[in-house]
Amino acid sequence: MSNAVSVLGGKVAEGPVAVRDAGLRGMITLRGDLSDQKLQEVCTKLTGATFPAKGQVTSAGENGICWMSPDELLLLVSYGAVGEALEEIGKALSGTHHLAANVSDARGMMTVAGADARDVVAKLTPVDLHPDSFGVGELRRTRLGQVAAAFWMSDETTFNVICFRSVAQYTFDLLATSALAGPVDYLSQA
Amino acid sequence: MSTRLSKGGRLIDRTKPLSFSFNGKQMRGYAGDTLASALLANGQTLVGRSFKYHRARGIVASGAEEPNALVNLGEGAKLEPNQRTTTTPLFDGLKAASQNHWPTLEFDVGAINTLLSRFLPAGFYYKMFIHPRPLWKHVYEPFIRKSAGLGKAPTEKDTDTYEHYNAHVDVLIIGGGIAGLSAALAAGQAGARVLLLEQTPVWGGRAAVDMPEIEGKPATEWISDTVAALRGLPTVTMRTSCMGAGVYDHGYVLAYEHLHEGGKQGPRHRLWRIRANQIVTATGAIERPLSFAANDLPGVMLASAVRDYVVNYGVSPGDRTVIVTNNDDAYRTALVLHKSGLTVPMVVDARADPDGPLVRKVCEAGIAVRTGMGIAKVKGLRDVVGVALCSMEGEGAVLEELPCECVAMSGGWSPIVHLWSHCGGKLNWDAEQAMFRPDPNRPPTGADGKGFVITAGTANGHLFTSDVLTDGFTAGAGAAAQAGAKGKAGDAPEGFDEAQEPIQPVWMMPYGAKHKLRAKAWLDYQNDVKVSDVQLAAQEGFESVEHAKRYTTLGMATDQGKLSNINGLAVLSNALGSDIPDVGTTTFRPPYTPISLGSIAGAAKDDLFQPIRKTPIYDWQAANGADFEPVGYWRRPYAFPRREETVHEAVHREVKNTRENVGLLDASTLGKLIVSGPDAGKFLDMMYTNMMSSLPVGKCRYGLMCSENGFLMDDGVVARINEDTWLCHTTSGGADHIHGWMEDWLQCEWWDWKVYVANVTEQYAQVAVVGPKARKVLEALGGMDVSKEALPFMQWADGTLGGIKVRVYRISFSGELSYEIAVDASQGQAFWDALMAAGESHGIMPYGTEALHIMRAEKGFIMIGDETDGTVIPQDLNLNWALSKKKDDYLGKRAHGRSHMDNPDRWKLVGLETLDGSVLPDGAYGIADGTNANGQVNTQGRVTSTYHSPTLGRGIAMGLVHNGPDRMGDVISFTNTHGDPIKAKIVSPVFYDPDGEKQNV
Amino acid sequence: MLMLHCPYCGQDVDETDLHAGGEAHLKRFGPGSSDEDFESYLFVRKNPKGIHVERWRHAYGCGKWFLAARSTVTLEVFGTYAAQTKSPPADIQEKIRAVDPDWTWEGEA
Structure with missing residues (x-):
């Protein structure tokens, strides 16, 4: 795996709100019956995270489980662990209708961190990011500018953003431009 | 002439002088001035020329309603035309130039039009230019275009930046006058999430000038106390210089915030995209002009604007101001002017017998008041020099003349109902107050079927302070409750101002004005109506x-008739003999005032204009001379021209090298969809026209997809991965569309089928290694058996190559020995590098999309989007073999049975070979005998793909030709925009290696 | 710009995150169907000034298709519901009739 490189290649845009490449992360799209006991067990076992409710993301260190739709999860594991994880899912769900696919390389992942992070992201998405409406542990799939993205907050001032690999540069530049343009003093005051 | 007063001006800071220029002339103003107040302070009453007659135009108003005082603001990259001086804050170094004149503002040749005005009546253009028809294109249209438009369009790129911001609130309050402040207080105290917007840089609206008493304090004191109190409420956010621009469906609102002018850092404008549960429009009212002759001369102003300039900016609009009115409010202007030491020679009141407290105060101040009188006409050429008075009754015979420099007029007030009306709020005509006001029973409705806009204060038709405050407070409290806030709003503030007597509607001055006067009484100053x-x-x-609006252009100017609409439709209703409410208003459309294009674009400019999709090998391609072309949002190399090589030469080198040695193509953009589940085979048999359920594991099959219309939609190679899983390749542009198409059928039609789909397009870098030496290159990398025996044509295998x-x-899209190899995207570049190194001794070269196209065309392979255009069915492309006869059903099958589809008499795919070896023009039509009903030449086919084949050394083409496959050897002519028709022979579309020997080695 | 509730992920979704899919509850006619049925399936669409039942996809979100009953005049949304249904649920039909007593469901029961 020595020659694997993340799409953003470690890019950082420093500032009061910093945008940073989050590097390579193992990601598995898992489609299936989310109420299935075996499915829940293998997900929690692989990630160490609890099983998320609708619209939630749970995490355990770098690992996590993102609720993507009523029949889809995105499992986050370390980049090198994907192969084994897929095998384990295959074993655990053998005979159960499901689809598990490695999408680690199909994504770009970055963080947006700083006191005004909510305002920076709110420049780009129609989602309500007011603290009363969106908090740590919730996940939204929506748009950032003109592309699809998913994001959640790992703490009160940090967003984790996932987008498609081919538009990772666009998404990074868009976030960096929004951060550089300065504060709006709206949600950060809320 | 106007000038700066020695004292006063609550908004200006006389310790901070600023310099600016107008038409190159240096002028001075103060911080806090608007460009309009600064121009007036410098005696510049002539600021522009009107659109049609090039009449002299001065400043009429003091706010967003200004129709005249528009300028080209800034220069070069900062130039913006049609900027309203009344809403432009003055900044140091501002450069403004007046518009719509030649050669100069003072001496404008176009002003001759005013002498021709009786030849340029309403509908002039429609009447004049309709005949003779042939003159339109070369004479009339260029002439009209030349004279169209007010300002200059910028020629340089805007160097400023802009941004969007999305906000979600319980209660959005538009307007920061006392009604809006009162509403915000109520909603904020109730605990609602409130956003309060004010379009000007200061809070308080008219009350700060007219100074009623609120809560026992002067208005300005209450305003600053309330602003401070609101700042202390945790759920209230306030913005000045932020205009509510438009109200849309389900509580969506656009607001336009001015952040800075004059080149500071950061975005210049911010467009707020707001979702509001409830909206309070506390947008105030606009004073109406009066329609008397020559009411358009510089120096004729709205009465309220006159006192704004005195009170807010310490500017005198003229030493002597005659006031003409039909209501009590304008008397405030007389009092303000009098207090400032300026002269009011007379108040001319159209009413017979006014006797309200304000009127009495004016009389007590010793100012002459003449009642039952009006202005027959204003005297002067480019400035007001006096007024001629007449009786309101009669046709306008002049009774006396008065010298003056300024005329302050008031025809009453019109509530600003724009934002209420944008999304469907309805209006009632209030005959007593002579105004349209919102009907609270017919608001715009939201997702719950209930109203989501409440209007408050003057915007709701309340003209007295006490009513305005109560109305604002009630609206704020009601909106908060509607939005679910649980707190207590508290009590409404109390206000007091003088009682007023009723207005007397005056739509024309005098009532019986003769034609000569009516033809000089302006309704729309900007458009000369x-x-x-x-x-x-x-x-x-x-x-x-x-x-009537479109015929006369009334209200069609950049001010959208803020001053002219009500007066205009009153004149119209009088002329039609109907009531004003029966005539109704024109539609109010957003934005309230023009917003910058930059703010609409937001961050979407330059590199962020649109997302560019890049493959994992993009950077290498860019560094190695790729000439990119857009394929959907992807950027793909068209070719890799080397130094001193044209793109055309590069394409030919790439084709030849791939045919003779080995080429590399970045095929990562191909769509890749995993389709998996017990019913996946059954599902794919519906999606594809051919059979996919029978494909053995380990094998590949080319498949076609049709829409339910039967038209060819996408194609690609499908690989069977295991018993339950297939991998479907789609076209480069088609991955998202086909993914969505599959999900649609699975979710909405066959929801009981057990199938999951995942789009893994971007998980893989896919590289095609193509050419007779392809196998040697892979063998040099090593790691798996790629021999003909181990990996025959149309099969796939997993393994490692070069450790990856x-x-x-x-599979082959070129007719050559070809391997398409997928690796994890993060290793795409490493794999590409390894192939380039391993292939060096074999002459490996990358090739681009044009070489790909030429090679597939040489083989007669179709391309979705070239051979298909949404009207082509597989049968047209001789692909009947891919239409399964065994299947009862697949998408498009029923449509293929429609009579027109099932007709042998269609244009079908053939190869085309020019007799002279030249390249047919793309899209050229095959010419048939005779002409159609429109006298156009009949056609019998068209070119769908055409290239110069470096392999064959001549032009090759594919096209759809009427009964083409049955006409092999026929010669037909094709249209040519650059010369005589080109003759081409109908041949097989497979120009190269017809037996497929080369790909199957 | 509409705001619709996605019944799958529970979010109130801005129209810019959605993809409109036209009239809902169409019955597919495949091979063997009459020309009239096929024509109506493929081409004939309601365009009411009033109550309309539409398909929407939460395209930028969970990717699911859902159905919405709304008024094209007042923009009132009577409800959104799962695409795996043959007709609007009874409670939504009731809400519609509360506003428009004459409205009847013309599709499959």
């Missing part, structure tokens, strides 16, 4: 207000 024009429109049958995990497909 006069009372006589609207009357003519009515006479000519334009009875609908919307038709791969999936190899033996």
